[in-house]
Amino acid sequence: DVKVTQSSRYLVKRTGEKVFLECVQDMDHENMFWYRQDPGLGLRLIYFSYDVKMKEKGDIPEGYSVSREKKERFSLILESASTNQTSMYLCASRIQGAKNIQYFGAGTRLSVL
Amino acid sequence: GQNIDQPTEMTATEGAIVQINCTYQTSGFNGLFWYQQHAGEAPTFLSYNVLDGLEEKGRFSSFLSRSKGYSYLLLKELQMKDSASYLCAVREEGTGANNLFFGTGTRLTVIP
Numbered sequence: 558d559v560k561v562t563q564s565s566r567y568l569v570k571r572t573g574e575k576v577f578l579e580c581v582q583d584m585d586h587e588n589m590f591w592y593r594q595d596p597g598l599g600l601r602l603i604y605f606s607y608d609v610k611m612k613e614k615g616d617i618p619e620g621y622s623v624s625r626e627k628k629e630r631f632s633l634i635l636e637s638a639s640t641n642q643t644s645m646y647l648c649a650s651r652i653q654g655a656k657n658i659q660y661f662g663a664g665t666r667l668s669v670l
Numbered sequence: 671g672q673n674i675d676q677p678t679e680m681t682a683t684e685g686a687i688v689q690i691n692c693t694y695q696t697s698g699f700n701g702l703f704w705y706q707q708h709a710g711e712a713p714t715f716l717s718y719n720v721l722d723g724l725e726e727k728g729r730f731s732s733f734l735s736r737s738k739g740y741s742y743l744l745l746k747e748l749q750m751k752d753s754a755s756y757l758c759a760v761r762e763e764g765t766g767a768n769n770l771f772f773g774t775g776t777r778l779t780v781i782p
Contacts (some may be wrong), residue, residue, distance in 0.1 A: 599759070599774040657761065659770060661712040
């Protein structure tokens with residue numbers, strides 16, 4: 558089974574803090590993704606990575622950055638957390654192929670106070 | 671671009687059949703996915719359609735009509751554990767790594 562692990566299920570941070578969300582996958586997938594999920598808005602893509610050291614902006618990259626130094630790990634960084642970044646963050650990975658199925662982690666619920 | 675629409679909530683009875691609809695508008699359709707997400711858990715892949723017609727997998731089936739921009743997920747013999755959100759997602763051609771665009775999800779409640 559594919560396993561996508563997010564390091565924290567719940568995080569509480571203060572406005573202005575630098576926040577790191579970590580994601581690790583164990584299936585040697587090339588592509589990895591960060592989404593945020595908000596009520597009434599669904600999943601929105603923040604950033605994705607084709608492969609190591611490669612990254613592309615998604616639909617809502619403002620206020621976020623990412624790092625992919627190793628194939629199995631994709632980090633989402635909030636340089637200076639703000640209250641509007643309170644959300645559920647979901648990581649996903651995918652092997653390139655016909656179906657391109659994305660496999661998701663359980664999510665990190667971040668609260669910024 | 672894309673515009674994906676699905677009902678916000680549905681309720682159905684244990685043992686019954688329920689159909690969750692999804693309509694979409696996209697500039698370059700390249701596949702439609704259904705995911706199931708239990709509260710507080712990861713979305714898990716249910717089905718994939720890229721050609722018109724019905725794909726059946728046990729109690730779950732998914733249908734696609736590309737000309738109508740329409741899909742549905744059919745759940746038969748409903749069980750209490752089927753209470754979850756069901757996410758419709760469309761893949762577009764020419765969008766970076768064939769990204770998925772998600773609807774807002776349909777929260778299904780199965781009652782005894």
